[in-house]
Amino acid sequence: MAIQDKIDGYSFWEMIQAGAACLEEHSESINALNVFPVPDGDTGINMTLTLRAALNSEIQVSSNVGEVAQAVSRASMLGARGNSGVILSQFFKGFAIGLENIEQCTAADLLLALKTASEAGYEAVGNPVEGTILTVMRAAAAGADKGDQSISAVLNLALESAETALEYTPSQLPVLAEAGVVDAGGQGFVALLAGFTSYIDGTAPVLKVGSPAEINSHHIFTQSDLGHTEDELFGFCTQFLILGSELRLSEIKEAVSSVADSTVVIGDDQVVRIHAHASDPGPLLSLGLSYGNLDQINIMNMDLQHQEFISKNYKPLLNHSDQAIVAVVPSLQFDILFRDQGAALTVLGGQSMNPSAEEILNGIKDANSDHVLILPNNPNVKLSAIQASEMAECACTVVPTESVPHGIAALLAYNSNLEPAYNANAMQESAEGIVTGEVTVAARDAKVGGIKVEEGQIIGMLEGSLVSCNDSVPEVLIDLISKTNVDAGDLITLYYGADLKEDKATAHAELVRSKFDGVDVEIYEGGQPYYHYLVAIE
Amino acid sequence: MSVRVITDSASDIPPSVAKELGIIVVPLTVMFGDEELLDGIDISSDQFFEKLQTSEFHPRTSQPSVAQFSKAYEEAGKNEIISIHVSEKLSGTLNSASLAAKEAPGKVELFDTRGASSWVATVAIAAAKSANEGKSLKQVTEVAQTVSDNLEAYFLLDTLEYLQKGGRIGKAQALLGGLLNIKPILHVAEGEVHPYEKVRTRAKGLAKLIETAKKNAPFKEISIMHGSAGEDAEVLSKSLAELSETPVSVRSVGPVIGVHTGPGVIGIVLRKA
Known part of the structure; x- marks a missing residue:
């Protein structure tokens, strides 16, 4: 591609593709930048899926750059997953505002678009925090502005400034400094810009990875793609690692897409992670074996899974109501529990599988109500919930619950006879009246809040902060609870996850009862993946 | 005359x-099986709640x-x-x-x-x-x-067990069959009983009763009714004293309500000023 002085709609589209490709290529190292070693909605995956949703949507690409930018904005807003994905989609929204009514984008237009894009990113977040993707976006927009220049110069300056800002994120956010990483979202944005720049310059993208922590996070691949399979054949969701040497990523990528759909192939020359949907997983595994050893093989029959979800969760037509609750939940068990306590319907998602704004938006539509109250039940779902609520046709209020137990506490305060605004307040108050704990497996080695964690150890989190680490689930559970001000008369509710059997959970509950005098302990099957326990202390 | x-x-x-x-x-009349007792004459509130928990019969009132x-x-x-x-x-x-x-x-x-x-x-x-x-x-x-x-009432149930045993309190029916163990707060106004809020601990329920009263204060009078929950009633009475023009009265709930609510029920009746 020759050096350009203007970007038309077709070039813009290709530039986005180049940015997405660069982002996708590095999504694994971006995932590894997560501060907390918990199985979480990974930043790299979320940003990649957000962009891919835009690229896979049926956009009429034309020569008019303003129109294409508008279409990309809309599609990425629907596809946004996780907070980083939402901010990215807002970036494109702002970009489209900057390019409104422009047929061919000049360097000056691009400068303006970068500026409006960064501003839109800030607007998407209630309390913008510096040291995040927002800071990196703003630095890119500000640093690119050096008077008369070419498009290439604008992008190269933006990239340089973004890289510098990224390096400084740990000095702005102490948690990053302690974990020894730069901000993951910021890194994703730098990757995107690197892709843009390389496309305009006609060179191969060079990505400076800002001193990441060890990239050995062989944790289980996230389920975030499930939502993408809606219109596709289901078959078997097949995930595994290929371990080898001198693995050629592009070759494997091509081979995998010839035998499967919805493929995500990421990694390096020694470890390649495959996630693909195939009607028969056999050939896919054989293919993997021809390159190296296989590890962490996980095959799920999505036809069965889908049918199960449809049969248990699907509510074809809800009667019209003046208000209703839509909650994001991590399992069928919580779907039942939430609907039992008054939620109109649920959207499957949560930790390690952040739903897209569109999935939440569909939930809002299906709720068939004048006013929908949304419980995201996860800090990383909050922004997509807000994004969905802004795109919805009915009135919506997001009650920003940060965990499933908080969501249940909020739900209990709901009274359909009272005004939505009153309910939203009461629900928020009620949510704040409990403390949430989580017990899970460390997804990688880490040191957070002075606690050293090895991959595979059991860790305990209180309100999202790491407080306990040990090799035993019950010990972490007890330790976690002892770190709250639990008192006689308090209630501890344990929701046990998919990896625990009821008899074990019952024994653990008995142990908790014996350790904490006068405290009530109740157990329920939560069925959530990855998390042994979600705990509510009140 | x-x-x-x-x-x-x-x-x-x-x-x-x-x-x-x-x-x-x-x-x-309260009936435990074949035994017929005149409410307030043959059986007091405290005796009723004790019998409610120990008798092999679930009582009926007539x-x-x-x-x-x-x-x-x-x-x-x-x-x-x-x-x-x-x-x-x-x-x-x-x-x-x-x-x-x-x-x-x-x-x-x-x-x-x-x-x-x-x-x-x-x-x-x-x-x-x-x-x-x-x-x-x-x-x-x-x-x-x-x-x-000008009356309004809110009451907290300690358990859904007695509603489940065939009690009938208006729309509180809707609370039955729930998967989660909850303590409901019911609201009585305009002749109807509605579920008002659900809490998971008694302490939160009591706090909610106080908060609700404070939100609607002041009152001409407040009375507290309870089933075998005298201590909580005293605490509630002290917390609500300043919201009422006249001294707060504390009264025991008898069998007619008690049979639907079970022991531990506590409620407030508020008369608007």
Whole structure:
């Protein structure tokens, strides 16, 4: 591609593709930048899926750059997953505002678009925090502005400034400094810009990875793609690692897409992670074996899974109501529990599988109500919930619950006879009246809040902060609870996850009862993946 | 000729208060299996709740007979009567009263308070005070109407167990069959019982009752009703004292409500200022 002085709609589209490709290529190292070693909605995956949703949507690409930018904005807003994905989609929204009514984008237009894009990113977040993707976006927009220049110069300056800002994120956010990483979202944005720049310059993208922590996070691949399979054949969701040497990523990528759909192939020359949907997983595994050893093989029959979800969760037509609750939940068990306590319907998602704004938006539509109250039940779902609520046709209020137990506490305060605004307040108050704990497996080695964690150890989190680490689930559970001000008369509710059997959970509950005098302990099957326990202390 | 106030034992009016104000209380009957006990005469509130938890039978309550009412109306002699009762949605008491009223020697004004327990007592006490001041039946009835129109009640159940055993309290039915162990707060207004909020611990429920009262304060009077929860009632009474123009009264819940709520029930009846 020759050096350009203007970007038309077709070039813009290709530039986005180049940015997405660069982002996708590095999504694994971006995932590894997560501060907390918990199985979480990974930043790299979320940003990649957000962009891919835009690229896979049926956009009429034309020569008019303003129109294409508008279409990309809309599609990425629907596809946004996780907070980083939402901010990215807002970036494109702002970009489209900057390019409104422009047929061919000049360097000056691009400068303006970068500026409006960064501003839109800030607007998407209630309390913008510096040291995040927002800071990196703003630095890119500000640093690119050096008077008369070419498009290439604008992008190269933006990239340089973004890289510098990224390096400084740990000095702005102490948690990053302690974990020894730069901000993951910021890194994703730098990757995107690197892709843009390389496309305009006609060179191969060079990505400076800002001193990441060890990239050995062989944790289980996230389920975030499930939502993408809606219109596709289901078959078997097949995930595994290929371990080898001198693995050629592009070759494997091509081979995998010839035998499967919805493929995500990421990694390096020694470890390649495959996630693909195939009607028969056999050939896919054989293919993997021809390159190296296989590890962490996980095959799920999505036809069965889908049918199960449809049969248990699907509510074809809800009667019209003046208000209703839509909650994001991590399992069928919580779907039942939430609907039992008054939620109109649920959207499957949560930790390690952040739903897209569109999935939440569909939930809002299906709720068939004048006013929908949304419980995201996860800090990383909050922004997509807000994004969905802004795109919805009915009135919506997001009650920003940060965990499933908080969501249940909020739900209990709901009274359909009272005004939505009153309910939203009461629900928020009620949510704040409990403390949430989580017990899970460390997804990688880490040191957070002075606690050293090895991959595979059991860790305990209180309100999202790491407080306990040990090799035993019950010990972490007890330790976690002892770190709250639990008192006689308090209630501890344990929701046990998919990896625990009821008899074990019952024994653990008995142990908790014996350790904490006068405290009530109740157990329920939560069925959530990855998390042994979600705990509510009140 | 003056006005006499008659009520039923579902008002849970303390006998000393009834006696002082000249209110005649017609008892309902509580039945544990074949054993029939007159509410407030053969069995006290505390005894009832103890028996509720220990008896092999789940108790039923039965409205007073027409004869019991006829006797009460005769006892009132030549006076005009206002007969103030538990909501007809909760008990057939008003039916018996109405049949007896037709045969009564004097004029009987039937009054449905659309509430129960301390709610009924609040209306009956206000009516009796105005009757004792020599007001006419019409005036006393107006007082009863004004008071009952300005009442609102909230109560916290300690468990859903007794609702589940076949209790019927309006729309609280909707709470049954839930997967989660909850303690509901119910709201009584305009003759209907609605689920108001659900909490998971008693401490939160009590705090919610106080918070709700504070939000709607001030009040002319507040009464607290409880089933075997005297300590909590005292705490609540102290917390609410400043919201009420008159001293807060604490009353025990009898069998008529208790059979649906179980022990540990605690509620507040608020009379708007």
